[in-house]
Amino acid sequence: MTDVKIAARDVQVYYGDNHAIRDVSVDIKDKTVTAFIGPSGCGKSTFLRCLNRMNDTIDICRVEGDIAIDGEDIYDKRVDPVQLRAKVGMVFQKPNPFPKSIYDNVAYGPKIHGLARNKAELDEIVERALRRGAIWDEVKDRLTEPGTGLSGGQQQRLCIARAVATEPEVLLMDEPCSALDPIATAQIEELIDELKQNYSVVIVTHSMQQAARVSQKTAFFHLGYLVEYGETGHIFTNPEDPRTESYITGRIG
Amino acid sequence: MTDVIADGAPAGRHKGSLLAQDTRTKKRNAAEARFKIYGLFAICLGLLALVWLVTSIISNGAGAFQQTFVTLDVTLAEERLDKNGNRDPDDLRKVSTFGYAPLIAEAMEAKMTETGIAVEGLSAKDAAALVSKESPAQLRNFVLANPDQIGETVTFEFLAGGRIDGYLKGRVSMESAVRDSNVSPEQLMLTDAFVEAGVVEKRFNWLFLTAPDASGQRPEAAGLGVAIIGSFYMMLVVLVLALPIGVAASIYLEEFAPKNRVTDIIEVNISNLAAVPSIVFGILGLAIFINFAGLPQSAPIVGGLVLTLMTLPTIIIATRASLKSVPPSIREAALGVGASKMQTVFHHVLPLAAPGILTGTIIGLAQALGETAPLLLIGMVAFVREFPDGPPEGLFDPASALPVQVFNWTQRSDPAFVERASGAIIVLLIFLLIMNAVAIMLRRRFERRW
Ligand SMILES: Nc1ncnc2c1ncn2[C@@H]1O[C@H](COP(=O)(O)OP(=O)(O)O)[C@@H](O)[C@H]1O
Ligand SMILES: [Mg+2]
Numbered sequence: 001m002t003d004v005k006i007a008a009r010d011v012q013v014y015y016g017d018n019h020a021i022r023d024v025s026v027d028i029k030d031k032t033v034t035a036f037i038g039p040s041g042c043g044k045s046t047f048l049r050c051l052n053r054m055n056d057t058i059d060i061c062r063v064e065g066d067i068a069i070d071g072e073d074i075y076d077k078r079v080d081p082v083q084l085r086a087k088v089g090m091v092f093q094k095p096n097p098f099p100k101s102i103y104d105n106v107a108y109g110p111k112i113h114g115l116a117r118n119k120a121e122l123d124e125i126v127e128r129a130l131r132r133g134a135i136w137d138e139v140k141d142r143l144t145e146p147g148t149g150l151s152g153g154q155q156q157r158l159c160i161a162r163a164v165a166t167e168p169e170v171l172l173m174d175e176p177c178s179a180l181d182p183i184a185t186a187q188i189e190e191l192i193d194e195l196k197q198n199y200s201v202v203i204v205t206h207s208m209q210q211a212a213r214v215s216q217k218t219a220f221f222h223l224g225y226l227v228e229y230g231e232t233g234h235i236f237t238n239p240e241d242p243r244t245e246s247y248i249t250g251r252i253g
Numbered sequence: 254m255t256d257v258i259a260d261g262a263p264a265g266r267h268k269g270s271l272l273a274q275d276t277r278t279k280k281r282n283a284a285e286a287r288f289k290i291y292g293l294f295a296i297c298l299g300l301l302a303l304v305w306l307v308t309s310i311i312s313n314g315a316g317a318f319q320q321t322f323v324t325l326d327v328t329l330a331e332e333r334l335d336k337n338g339n340r341d342p343d344d345l346r347k348v349s350t351f352g353y354a355p356l357i358a359e360a361m362e363a364k365m366t367e368t369g370i371a372v373e374g375l376s377a378k379d380a381a382a383l384v385s386k387e388s389p390a391q392l393r394n395f396v397l398a399n400p401d402q403i404g405e406t407v408t409f410e411f412l413a414g415g416r417i418d419g420y421l422k423g424r425v426s427m428e429s430a431v432r433d434s435n436v437s438p439e440q441l442m443l444t445d446a447f448v449e450a451g452v453v454e455k456r457f458n459w460l461f462l463t464a465p466d467a468s469g470q471r472p473e474a475a476g477l478g479v480a481i482i483g484s485f486y487m488m489l490v491v492l493v494l495a496l497p498i499g500v501a502a503s504i505y506l507e508e509f510a511p512k513n514r515v516t517d518i519i520e521v522n523i524s525n526l527a528a529v530p531s532i533v534f535g536i537l538g539l540a541i542f543i544n545f546a547g548l549p550q551s552a553p554i555v556g557g558l559v560l561t562l563m564t565l566p567t568i569i570i571a572t573r574a575s576l577k578s579v580p581p582s583i584r585e586a587a588l589g590v591g592a593s594k595m596q597t598v599f600h601h602v603l604p605l606a607a608p609g610i611l612t613g614t615i616i617g618l619a620q621a622l623g624e625t626a627p628l629l630l631i632g633m634v635a636f637v638r639e640f641p642d643g644p645p646e647g648l649f650d651p652a653s654a655l656p657v658q659v660f661n662w663t664q665r666s667d668p669a670f671v672e673r674a675s676g677a678i679i680v681l682l683i684f685l686l687i688m689n690a691v692a693i694m695l696r697r698r699f700e701r702r703w
Binding site (some may be wrong): 052054057059082083084085089090091094096098109112113162163165166 | 592
């Protein structure tokens with residue numbers, strides 16, 4: 001049930017001369033929500049983007065160390081990042097639907113990965129993804145309308161639906177609620193809770209309450225180091241490292 | 254309470270009434286008002302210049318679209334045109350335009366008798382000179398095309414000579430005719446009488462748009478046909494070459510190329526190329542396409558290639574700007590669902606950048622359409638009367654171009670060509686307006702999608 005999905009060993013990330021991630025080793029479990037917390041600029045996003053090689057798109061970024069998903073090194077030369085990203089979906093801080101219809105937003109991933117043989121299958125995939133994104137009921141009558149016309153919270157759920165449409169195994173979320181109001185945030189959190197039945201979810205958040213609410217495991221980053229990693233309940237009630245304690249009690253960050 | 258706040262406040266805090274402006278505010282407001290007036294003045298000056306330009310061009314050039322025609326009934330006498338009477342095309346072709354001139358003179362005499370118009374001291378030859386020197390050729394072309402009409406009497410509308418046309422347009426007067434060896438006051442009197450009788454008449458002149466250029470003695474027959482086709486061919490070449498090359502180069506530079514010294518140098522040079530005087534491109538074209546590659550002079554293909562070189566930087570700069578303006582979040586979204594870089598660009602970035610690219614391209618084309626200097630260097634200034642063939646072979650035939658035709662006509666001595674040149678400018682401006690309108694339309698259309 002809770003096997004290791006992603007295993008990272010001694011990961012170093014450099015942006016030019018800036019050593020942004022230092023010696024990070026972590027095991028992320030399957031069908032679990034793992035939260036990355038820490039003061040801003042500590043490297044949460046950077047590390048998250050290593051997990052689907054989004055950092056490849058930044059010229060000056062260099063990643064060292066091993067990251068394996070299901071035991072396969074994702075930085076192996078033979079790995080095509082395009083295939084990897086179908087397996088490791090990502091949801092961004094700011095909702096970023098394509099300026100296309102709601103249907104096309106969700107259908108795009110399955111289309112380019114050839115997941116549907118015909119229109120009926122594609123329709124089915126889109127509906128399933130929108131249901132998983134908990135937005136089906138709100139948009140089922142207006143699938144042809146632009147995704148950019150939805151409210152912020154709806155857009156973010158559409159982006160989640162778009163990410164799950166390619167049938168990923170891991171879902172990375174970088175502060176998915178930071179641009180949303182409390183009600184939309186609550187909806188997304190509920191959704192994350194459901195998603196963990198099928199996926200390994202990794203969420204970056206700057207809200208400790210959110211981490212406490214949705215995650216089972218929490219990793220605390222500070223100045224590029226992974227300071228502490230463990231059961232969420234344990235980290236919040238009984239942190240072992242003084243830096244974690246200061247952050248949780250509001251003294252740093 | 255208020256005293257306490259005032260005491261703690263920094264010196265200079267506003268103490269007076271809100272209803273009265275203090276000196277600082279007054280100064281600021283005055284400066285703002287002055288600035289607005291400067292701006293308004295600048296805009297008015299610009300508008301005034303524009304209005305002046307447009308009215309002067311239109312008042313000079315509108316006449317080119319109107320031309321004076323003389324209606325005559327010509328008897329195509331068989332004994333002059335076909336002595337053997339067998340309608341053999343080769344025999345018919347042996348009769349030169351000089352053989353046709355007497356027919357027109359006869360028709361003119363007949364017309365004068367018919368209408369009862371007589372002008373003292375006007376010889377039959379001078380009366381016949383009312384029609385353009387182009388007319389015998391017109392007559393000959395008709396007969397060669399319709400040999401069966403020989404022996405019949407056919408009604409023709411001949412172009413009136415340039416001076417007669419000028420008289421109806423107010424360019425030539427009785428006084429100037431006295432001093433003019435090309436026209437006499439008697440001819441003008443005959444014209445007056447013919448206008449009354451409805452034989453001579455000013456009408457809209459399609460020939461101006463369809464006819465080829467004519468020699469310096471026949472301004473009335475000169476048209477823009479070859480120039481329009483030449484310009485059209487060149488635009489075709491520019492569009493077909495510059496758009497794909499420019500867009501491909503921009504996409505590579507913007508999305509794929511590593512950011513290093515080499516790409517930096519390329520970038521700087523593209524910006525510099527956009528500022529290079531167009532005549533330099535003309536010299537380059539002369540050296541490369543004509544002297545080295547051996548392409549024919551005066552051909553639209555060479556003009557098109559030169560203009561392509563000139564337009565490329567404009568298109569690349571516009572395309573890169575519009576690619577840059579596509580938000581990075583769209584790229585991230587596409588990459589995030591596993592699109593390759595190329596899919597990201599072609600499925601998401603390019604459609605969003607398309608309006609900007611199109612606008613840039615059309616502006617580049619419009620620039621190229623009005624370009625004269627480089628075309629002069631590659632020989633497009635030649636006098637061309639033959640229409641080029643259809644594309645693609647026609648691209649290699651000699652042709653003229655609109656701006657070059659304008660330049661050409663302004664060089665000629667007959668004042669009637671001033672009107673022609675202004676008319677050509679009007680045509681050029683109309684084409685430019687249409688292109689800009691299309692640019693705006695396309696832009697709206699693409700942007701309205703969301
Ligand atoms: N694209 C980038 N280029 C250069 N440096 C970057 C880039 N993204 C992040 N960094 C640097 O890496 C460090 C970690 O940033 P980030 O991972 O965004 O932190 P967090 O998400 O925890 O706020 C910061 O010092 C930041 O300046
Ligand atoms: Mg971040």
